[in-house]
Structures are given as structure tokens and as C-alpha cells.
Amino acid sequence: MTPNAPTHPPDPAKEKKSDPAWSFLWLVVGLAPIPILLGVVSSHAGYGNTRWDAPLFIICGICSLVGGLGCVGFIKNIAVRIIVGLFLAVGFLLLSWLIAAFAACSQSGGI
Numbered sequence: 001m002t003p004n005a006p007t008h009p010p011d012p013a014k015e016k017k018s019d020p021a022w023s024f025l026w027l028v029v030g031l032a033p034i035p036i037l038l039g040v041v042s043s044h045a046g047y048g049n050t051r052w053d054a055p056l057f058i059i060c061g062i063c064s065l066v067g068g069l070g071c072v073g074f075i076k077n078i079a080v081r082i083i084v085g086l087f088l089a090v091g092f093l094l095l096s097w098l099i100a101a102f103a104a105c106s107q108s109g110g111i
Helices: 020-030 033-043 053-071 078-108
Strands: none
Touching (some): 020 053, 033 053, 033 078
16 A cells, blocks of 8 residues: 555544534533522521432432533543543532532521
């Protein structure tokens, strides 16, 4: 094979296109725990826990995990996709908890 041999371009029909709209949809799913946790915080203003707290926290974790893995669907390497998706899911969950904690502190009247 000669060094100047023409290479064939990849077939566009076989190449997977990444649509930013799908990534945005998964971002919304990953950040869905924010309104859920804000609803929990506002309903507990001065009250104890309810029986719905544990299922809501599990739903928040699942939303963050699915959203984090879905946002990186364009990455071709499966191992890298899973690792980055898990880091993104943890980031979504921590962001949700941080926003809920700030909302709870603002409702309690301060420190």
C-alpha cells in the first residue's frame, strides 16, 4: 500500500449522529430531583419525616443515574461512557442535595 493511497471516507449512513436535543432531554431527567427535593423540603417546614421520604430519595437517585448515563450516550467507548456517566450522576445528585439544603436553610430562618 502506498503512503499516498486515498482512504475511503466513513459511510454517513453507518455513522451514529449525536443529537444535542437528546442530551438536553437526559440533562432534564438528571436534574429532575431538584423540584422533587424542593417539594419535600417545603412540605417539612418544621415537621418530621413522612413515609414518602425514602421512596422519593430512591427516585431521585434513579433519575440522577439515568440522566447521567443518558447524557454521555454519544461516547463510543463503553467503559469511558459508564465512568463519565457515573461521575455525572453523582454530580447531579450532589447538586440536587445542595439546592435542597440551601432551600431548607432559607426556610428555617437562618443558623
